């Protein structure tokens with residue numbers, strides 16, 4: 358087997374982040390960073406390394422159509438008898454069949470709403486040196502509307518998805534996928550990249566990474582997929598309200614799946630869900646970075662049921678362990694927990710994360726991380742307006758600030774942390790995190806187009822100061838590297854660019 362690298366690194370600002378993704382098999386090199394999770398020891402914490410904020414884009418994020426030498430165009434009124442040029446576009450099903458059969462490598466979608474009453478299946482694969490492409494034509498506004506798919510409340514496993522991606526080495530970019538009877542998109546292949554897509558009002562999880570069916574064995578569970586600068590919102594399953602997450606890499610997913618720069622808000626269940634169960638065993642390690650989970654557990658129209666889990670980042674489940682990693686991410690105003698191990702017994706890594714005023718429904722925690730043995734919390738903090746308590750057991754922490762029972766605590770140097778043991782809580786402090794520590798605490802109202810308002814023009818996240826520590830805060834220099842603790846998103850994100858090879 359050849360061992361080509363599929364995604365070559367272009368380092369723009371720092372050698373902190375070094376990505377090398379192997380592709381010789383489904384299970385291969387994980388994404389490597391200089392500050393790798395495995396190197397975190399009792400004396401070394403995971404900081405952003407002096408960067409004020411980070412982000413990621415691909416080389417295709419703003420590519421002109423001419424980059425794709427073998428492209429065919431589609432439009433909502435396109436026809437199978439047309440020629441596939443921009444002035445004589447195909448319909449999408451015809452165009453996909455031409456890519457599936459190898460007659461073309463790229464489908465460029467012209468502006469408009471494309472309506473479907475059944476699932477689109479993608480089964481062919483590109484290669485590391487020649488990705489297959491499905492993306493909006495440069496500047497086009499594209500919606501794939503699956504809302505006319507029928508929905509069964511009694512047999513939800515029969516409900517159709519929007520796109521079922523079984524192929525590998527696909528780049529899918531710049532499209533809104535809405536209304537599907539199940540997932541907006543299910544990613545079941547390997548080494549796919551999904552960038553700047555929006556998953557809106559689907560009737561199960563917006564984007565899910567899991568195997569396509571129960572006959573797929575563990576060595577072929579979907580791996581090394583990158584989900585970059587996507588937004589998922591208002592996904593809600595009418596049968597139970599307890600399944601539709603914004604993003605999920607759960608149940609049956611392999612190694613190396615990454616979410617970077619994604620926003621998940623107002624989904625009926627969780628913002629992110631990394632659930633595993635004993636019947637199928639542990640899933641591969643998932644990396645979440647530069648992401649926001651907000652107001653999950655309730656849709657924008659106010660739909661919420663007692664079955665809605667409403668966690669921002671649900672980082673496991675079922676007592677089946679995987680040491681997932683979450684970095685530079687913000688959980689804000691979720692119905693219940695901001696971050697929860699959800700009974701993941703393995704060593705989670707939580708670095709530069711902010712839990713901002715979660716527990717809107719009451720009775721839960723900003724941070725609920727007490728079952729992941731040998732986990733590590735670093736450069737992170739909690740903020741609450743409703744006196745929410747954090748819960749940490751079984752892990753170590755450094756350079757972090759949290760609250761229990763109306764008291765604030767800070768842990769500076771690496772310390773075993775156990776909020777149930779008064780001698781292992783760190784240092785009690787009279788100066789916790791208050792509204793004056795932030796550049797802004799004014800979270801835009803429900804209904805705001807966060808995919809627009811909270812992103813820079815390159816697609817990376819910028820909250821315009823909301824939830825970001827002000828330079829005047831005591832904690833703006835409290836991190837292990839002498840910088841701000843918590844998540845950081847700004848107009849000056851240090852962007853890592855992934856090169857996607859196309860022909």
Ligand SMILES: [Ca+2]
Pocket residue numbers: 513514539540561
């Ligand atoms: Ca489903």
Ligand SMILES: [Ca+2]
Pocket residue numbers: 599600626664665666
């Ligand atoms: Ca649930």
Ligand SMILES: [Ca+2]
Pocket residue numbers: 599600601602626627630666671
């Ligand atoms: Ca869930």
